[in-house]
Structures are given as structure tokens and as C-alpha cells.
Amino acid sequence: MTAEPQFGKPVRILGIETSCDETGLALLELGPPAQDGQWPKARVLGQALHSQIDLHKTYGGVVPELASRDHLLRIMPLLTTCLEQANTCLDEVDWIAVTEGPGLAGALLVGVSVAHGLAAALNKPLMGIHHLEGHLLSPLLDAGSQDLRFPFLALLVSGGHTQIMQVDGVGQYTLLGETIDDAAGEAFDKSAQLLGLGYPGGPAISKWAAKGRADRFEFPRPLKNRPNLDFSFAGLKTAVLTQVQKLQTPLSDEDRADVAAGVQAAIVDVLVHKCMAAMDQTGLKQLVISGGVSANALLRDRLLSAANKRGAKVFFPPLQLCTDNGVMIAWAAGLRLSQSVVRPEAGDPQIMARPRWDLASLAP
Ligand code: KG4
Ligand code: ZN
Numbered sequence: 092m093t094a095e096p097q098f099g100k101p102v103r104i105l106g107i108e109t110s111c112d113e114t115g116l117a118l119l120e121l122g123p124p125a126q127d128g129q130w131p132k133a134r135v136l137g138q139a140l141h142s143q144i145d146l147h148k149t150y151g152g153v154v155p156e157l158a159s160r161d162h163l164l165r166i167m168p169l170l171t172t173c174l175e176q177a178n179t180c181l182d183e184v185d186w187i188a189v190t191e192g193p194g195l196a197g198a199l200l201v202g203v204s205v206a207h208g209l210a211a212a213l214n215k216p217l218m219g220i221h222h223l224e225g226h227l228l229s230p231l232l233d234a235g236s237q238d239l240r241f242p243f244l245a246l247l248v249s250g251g252h253t254q255i256m257q258v259d260g261v262g263q264y265t266l267l268g269e270t271i272d273d274a275a276g277e278a279f280d281k282s283a284q285l286l287g288l289g290y291p292g293g294p295a296i297s298k299w300a301a302k303g304r305a306d307r308f309e310f311p312r313p314l315k316n317r318p319n320l321d322f323s324f325a326g327l328k329t330a331v332l333t334q335v336q337k338l339q340t341p342l343s344d345e346d347r348a349d350v351a352a353g354v355q356a357a358i359v360d361v362l363v364h365k366c367m368a369a370m371d372q373t374g375l376k377q378l379v380i381s382g383g384v385s386a387n388a389l390l391r392d393r394l395l396s397a398a399n400k401r402g403a404k405v406f407f408p409p410l411q412l413c414t415d416n417g418v419m420i421a422w423a424a425g426l427r428l429s430q431s432v433v434r435p436e437a438g439d440p441q442i443m444a445r446p447r448w449d450l451a452s453l454a455p
Contacts, residue, residue, distance in 0.1 A: 102428060103136070103179075104186045105209070106421025107166075109202030110194025110222045111250070112143040112153045114165040115417035116173040118184065121425040128240060130231050131429045135418055137177030139169040142414075148290045152280065159197030166205050173417075181213055188424030191219035192445030193251070199444035207442070218424045218433065219442040223247055223450045225419035226381040227258065229408035232422055236406045243406075244375045246366050248390075249382030250276035250291070253362075255320050255369050256450065258379070262432045266451045267369055268320025275358055276384050278324035282331045282354045286347050297387055300355040303348030308334055310357035312364075320365050320372070327357060355389055363393045367401070376403040386413035 101120045108115035116139045122132035143161050147153050174180060189206035192199055210217035227245050230236050242259045253270040276293055283292025310330050313323040331354055338346045366378055385407055398405045412419055427433050436442060
């Protein structure tokens with residue numbers, strides 16, 4: 092199958108995401124290529140998402156084997172729902188885009204296998220998408236992002252990644268700094284587990300923190316004052332554990348809320364500080380935030396006010412696109428098509444599950 096984009100009519104892209112604990116399908120209609128530097132117009136015709144939160148919450152985290160089985164169970168019914176919503180059928184799909192990686196091997200294999208099956212049966216081209224590229228480009232789907240132009244900075248904050256990238260174009264990502272141990276989302280999840288707040292931890296910590304005092308407990312801000320742009324969050328869970336052990340058990344609601352507020356403040360403080368340092372070091376004044384943790388309200392507020400003081404701008408994905416979904420995968424594929432930066436592997440039967448895959452390796 093050739094990888095040549097056809098833009099005579101709007102292009103319909105089916106996006107498939109199964110890298111972790113969300114099965115996401117979406118059908119996106121993409122208008123003509125960008126004019127005058129504007130992003131192409133895109134319309135979500137249908138989308139269906141199933142989150143496995145209930146499946147994994149008893150275990151306090153994602154169980155890979157259960158995740159793969161659940162993706163397998165859900166993916167075809169979700170495809171039907173997505174097409175019904177769009178009031179269309181598979182014949183009307185022009186491209187299939189699927190998350191190739193990084194993520195859980197078995198979970199990725201479900202999406203990639205279904206995508207190969209659909210592409211072969213329908214004789215349609217297939218494009219493999221890097222999951223983090225999906226997150227990174229998702230803020231461009233927000234109506235408020237029409238002013239955003241390359242180059243810009245991007246903070247990727249998810250359950251598995253914390254990275255600051257410089258984005259010079261679609262597919263041109265340079266890593267400026269990343270976590271040397273736990274990801275920011277992982278720090279939220281592990282702290283929430285220690286406080287008995289359930290899974291996923293980010294939304295739970297943020298809800299409890301709203302009732303707490305952030306200054307009662309002082310949690311560490313590792314690497315904050317180092318000149319590099321790397322992060323370290325592993326020490327935070329030890330600090331939370333030590334603090335929880337000092338408090339009377341069972342924890343009172345007040346203690347829980349105060350610890351939650353303290354942890355959230357520590358994570359957000361470091362993230363904001365490093366983003367501002369990245370602006371100072373690169374001179375770039377536009378910052379995109381994406382990944383599950385970008386839904387955090389305190390992070391959004393603090394970044395907006397810090398950037399404002401420097402005359403810089405921050406862009407976020409629409410809230411419903413912060414966590415994993417199929418729309419961002421279809422959109423990343425659409426941007427690649429519209430900017431003619433389709434990777435040579437597009438349409439290739441070698442598109443496969445890539446559990447470990449470096450975003451910077453996408454550079455042409
Ligand atoms: O991007 P994502 O959906 O999946 C990965 O690719 O990892 O991110 C999930 C992570 C989880 O760690 C979750 O706790 C965190 O995003 N998260 C949040 C919030 N909503 C989700 N963290 C802080 N505040 C939130 N409101
Ligand atoms: Zn993700």
C-alpha cells in the first residue's frame with residue numbers, strides 16, 4: 092500500500108490506541124493541508140473509549156496480562172460504536188493509524204494486530220504512531236492553539252514519562268531533560284496508594300489536596316536546583332511513607348488531605364521550575380503540556396502564571412484528551428500526512444509493537 096497522502100477530499104483517519112489501560116478508537120476527518128502556517132482543520136466524527144481503571148484498581152496499578160485481555164475483549168465493539176457515532180462504515184476510512192509504542196507489549200500487540208487486520212482486509216494504508224507524539228501534538232487540537240508555531244517546548248507528563256522536549260517540527264523532537272527514575276504520574280500514583288486513595292492516584296491526590304494545607308508537610312524537591320533539566324521523583328514516595336508512618340493510623344481525613352496537598356505542591360513546583368529553566372536556556376516562549384498529569388489543575392494554574400510573568404504562553408490539550416485516547420493518534424497521523432512527514436515505515440507490514448521506543452529516534 093502506498094504512503095502518498097491524497098488531499099482532494101477530506102481524509103478520514105481511524106486512530107487506535109491500546110498502549111496501556113485505555114482502549115481508544117476514533118475517526119477523525121482532516122481538512123486540507125495547513126495554509127499560512129495554520130494547523131489543518133480536524134473534526135472528530137466518532138470516538139469510543141474504555142478505561143480499565145475499575146479492572147486494575149484492586150491491584151493499585153496496571154496488571155499487564157489483564158490489560159491485554161481486556162483490550163482484546165473491547166476493541167471490536169468499540170470500533171462498532173465509533174463508526175456508529177460517525178454514522179459511517181469502514182469503507183469510508185482512508186487511513187488507519189495505530190500506537191506502535193512505547194507501552195505494554197501485550198497491550199500494544201492487540202491494537203497493532205487489529206490495525207494490520209483492518210488494513211489488509213480493507214486494502215487501506217496503515218501508519219504506526221509513537222504514543223508520546225500523540226500526547227505531544229494533542230494540544231494543537233485545542234481551539235486556543237491556533238497561534239502556536241514551531242519551534243516550541245513540550246513537557247510530557249504521564250504515568251510512564253516525564254520529559255522536556257524541544258519541538259522543531261512534526262517528527263523533530265530533541266530531548267532536553269527527563270526523569271532519572273519515577274515519572275511524575277507514577278509519583279502521584281504511588282503517593283495515593285500510600286495514602287489509601289486508590290488508583291489512578293493523580294485525580295485522587297488532586298481532589299484531596301483541594302481540602303488540604305500544602306505547607307503543613309515539607310516534601311523534597313529533588314534536582315530542583317541543579318542546572319540541568321532532569322527530574323527525580325523516586326525519593327518522594329519514601330518521604331511520603333516516612334511521613335505517613337509518623338502520623339497516627341488510621342489517618343484522619345485532615346492528615347490525608349494535608350499530605351496530598353504537600354505532595355502535589357512538591358511535584359508541581361519541580362515541574363514548573365524546570366519548564367521555566369528550559370525557557371531560559373532555549374529562549375523559547377511557547378510551552379505545550381501533555382500527558383495524563385497535564386489534567387492537573389494546580390499544574391495548569393502555576394504554569395500559566397509563571398509563563399505569564401515572562402511574557403510566555405502555555406498550551407494544553409482539551410481536558411478529555413489529556414489521558415490516553417484514539418483521537419490523538421489519528422491527529423498525529425493527520426499532521427504527518429498534512430506536513431508530508433510520513434515515516435518510511437508507513438504502510439509497511441513491519442509496523443509492530445515497540446514496547447521501548449525513543450521519541451527522539453523519530454527524527455528524519
Ligand atoms: O497519559 P496517561 O493517560 O497514561 C500514560 O501514558 O501513562 O497518564 C496517566 C497518568 C497517571 O499516572 C495518572 O495518575 C495521571 O496521569 N493523572 C493525573 C491527573 N489525571 C491523570 N495526575 C495529576 N493530576 C490529575 N488530575
Ligand atoms: Zn499516555
